[in-house]
């Protein structure tokens with residue numbers, strides 16, 4: 001880009017660029033974004049998610065919670081009654097009956113936690129499945145690319161993945177925990193009130209700081225999770241580089257393993273120290289809270305011993321008094337912990353709700369227009385584009401026409417904006433200014449899925465899917481995924497059929513070294529790796545499978561092909577292109593020379609256009625580049 005790339009387009013009075021990212025995602029670069037939803041909304045949504053995922057399991061959890069709440073109080077009272085009966089020489093059968101009751105309570109106390117743990121696991125699995133489904137359905141609804149390039153959104157996404165799976169369970173667990181503790185609390189508090197109302201009040205008041213302290217701690221922890229988000233994502237990125245087959249060659253040849261490891265560990269140290277700071281703070285706060293609890297229970301014990309000496313309390317009373325003070329304190333601490341954990345989970349759940357309920361990333365028409373079968377052509381009119389307000393202009397007033405039934409060649413130096421133009425044609429972004437029309441219909445006014453159904457493309461950075469050969473072609477048109485005849489035809493077209501047939505399992509061969517086929521678990525030789533050019537032919541086959549589409553876009557389709565393959569592919573493409581509408585981008589100008597029309601893009605603007613002969617006669621950029629390449633083959637200095 002030269003200096004002129006920062007020249008703004010004329011104002012159209014509608015605001016200019018598409019810097020949607022921070023604003024639309026509600027993120028603030030200085031810290032965590034303000035919660036988008038209130039606590040009640042978050043709580044309701046989390047509980048509804050759990051209820052929808054596993055209603056029966058949820059009911060089971062609730063029943064066990066009630067039982068678990070009653071058990072300690074019942075055990076304490078039965079103990080008191082047994083002790084008092086023993087001291088008072090009551091009938092043996094009565095004592096035995098009470099003892100049996102105590103044993104039964106013990107059995108329930110021993111069984112309930114295991115059953116509850118199983119049900120919690122079941123709830124977690126069901127909620128995880130539903131939350132994941134909803135999250136990725138929402139992500140799939142983002143039809144453009146901007147959100148996937150927004151670091152704030154990616155941080156949110158990471159927290160949303162975690163929160164969606166965990167928050168509903170933690171909330172349910174917290175809520176049921178509060179109910180359980182509240183039952184225990186009221187049982188013990190009642191017992192304590194009978195023995196000493198002052199002690200009951202004291203223990204209750206002593207629990208208030210615990211509740212307040214735990215909630216403050218949970219806020220701090222939730223904020224810490226947001227703050228360490230970028231470092232956690234970077235750490236994951238370095239870890240993937242260190243273990244992925246794609247990066248292994250460069251990492252080893254350049255010897256950058258220790259460098260990447262150093263960066264990964266530095267990020268881990270950053271997150272560790274943030275977590276450590278919160279943990280330390282927590283230790284200090286919780287130690288203070290325990291001290292208060294100990295002082296209260298110590299004072300209670302002294303009072304009880306003194307009361308027993310003076311004959312005011314029986315042995316059974318002392319037993320239940322000690323159990324009640326401990327029980328009330330434990331219940332209060334447990335309530336505080338459950339409230340704090342649910343609170344923290346709900347704070348993070350805000351990210352899940354934001355991602356799953358956020359609006360579309362590209363504006364859509366309220367009533368989408370019908371997209372006609374292409375009859376006339378696709379036109380870009382005064383298209384300006386930059387990736388965000390902070391980025392320079394990439395396209396600056398491009399006018400371009402792709403006539404129906406013809407091939408348009410698009411050439412230009414690196415960074416001229418060719419691939420960006422392709423992204424606009426597929427509507428991964430909207431032009432900042434100007435319009436793209438399909439037979440006169442603005443593509444912003446039609447359903448994106450409709451538009452994309454009419455386009456076939458090979459992108460410069462096409463995908464390698466770790467799937468079978470047939471699936472690698474078939475995903476180009478899911479309706480043909482099981483239609484081997486069509487898949488083979490597309491593969492033949494791309495010149496890869498013979499290679500695929502010769503694979504160990506033909507088209508069913510898994511093209512991967514990182515997964516294995518179920519049937520070949522024990523075989524270390526499972527999986528096949530294709531060469532770069534063979535992968536490129538597969539990408540072409542994928543595009544050819546969509547041969548019923550109106551517009552074919554080929555962005556550098558032959559970069560990885562050998563000379564013979566390139567010749568064959570272009571001959572095939574020429575035959576195939578006949579009567580088809582296509583946009584062909586290539587740095588190898590021999591590939592585009594026979595296109596009906598060639599456009600030279602330079603610094604985001606159309607610099608030259610015409611057919612090959614016209615452009616050669618004009619002796620501009622195209623002619624210079626063409627001659628340079630031709631001279632390279634003829635071993636003669638360029639003109």
Ligand SMILES: Nc1ncnc2c1ncn2[C@@H]1O[C@H](COP(=O)(O)OP(=O)(O)OP(=O)(O)O)[C@@H](O)[C@H]1O
Pocket residue numbers: 001149387391394412413414415416417418419420421460
């Ligand atoms: N996602 C993005 N965010 C910000 N800038 C981008 C993005 N993608 C591309 N660019 C910038 O846009 C400019 C044009 O890139 P583009 O990929 O369209 O060029 P190109 O003509 O296809 O180049 P090449 O011939 O190297 O493939 C470059 O300066 C590039 O840095």
